[in-house]
Amino acid sequence: MKKLFSKLPLAVIAVILFTLSSCIDIDRKIKINADGSGTETQTFNIDRTFYDLIFSMVSSMDSTKSKSIKDSLYNHEDMLGKIRQNLSKQEGIEITELTGTTNADSSATYRFSYLFNSIDKIGYATNISPKELSGEEKNKSEVVWKDSGDRVKFSLLYKPNTESESSNDDNNKALAYLFANKYIKFDIEFPYNIEKSNGQSFDGKTGKWSFPLVELMNNKDQRIYLEVILVK
Secondary structure, eight states, X not given: OHHHXXXXXXXXXXXXXXXXXXXXXXXXXXXXXXXXXXXXEEEEEXXXXXXXXXXXXXXXXXXXXXXXXXXXXXXXXXXXXXXXXXXXXXXXXXXEXXXXXXXTTSOXXXXXXXXXXXXXXXXXXXXXXXXXXXXXXXXXXXXXXXXXXXXXXEEEEEOOOTTOOHHHHHHHHHTGGGSTTOEEEEEEEOSSEEEEESSSEEETTEEEEEEEHHHHHHOTTOOEEEEEEEEO
């Protein structure tokens, strides 16, 4: 896919990159230990819509390369390589699983699991845009773990890029139909029981959050914010 992108006009690449985020469901399952270490498995599904859009756009430019284009789109190693490179260069993160699969409906599923030795590392893996996944943009998440003795406050804040050009905002709104009903979901198991949470639900040590991507893409001031109070 990397060679394919290098041959595309910049305008086409821009549309593709914005559409990529719009066609993804992201599911994060995290377990945090008392010392701040833990594990996460992150799964994201990319709709067939995304692949069909790129195939149609590129084929219209050069129909003779339609087969090679489709083969490139479903060669997952490029995306896996970016994720591997981005996470591997972070001290305190150890990748334990990294896979990319083409599903029966021509969608794709990527999954990676990792161990972390410090809770702030889960903020690094919150990156959701193609530039963040490739490491071109800095981490925009802030993680707090404040232990006051009998209680612990945990929060995760993901700050969007507020410097996006207005034309980019227009593109996101125009493509809204592609990311309707898409979500970033968090399922976090803590080492202590949850007393309060701003999430959709919590039970014992586990809290759940869900954020619609359409709001994150259309409103550049929209933020992902998770907060819980834990009782030791």
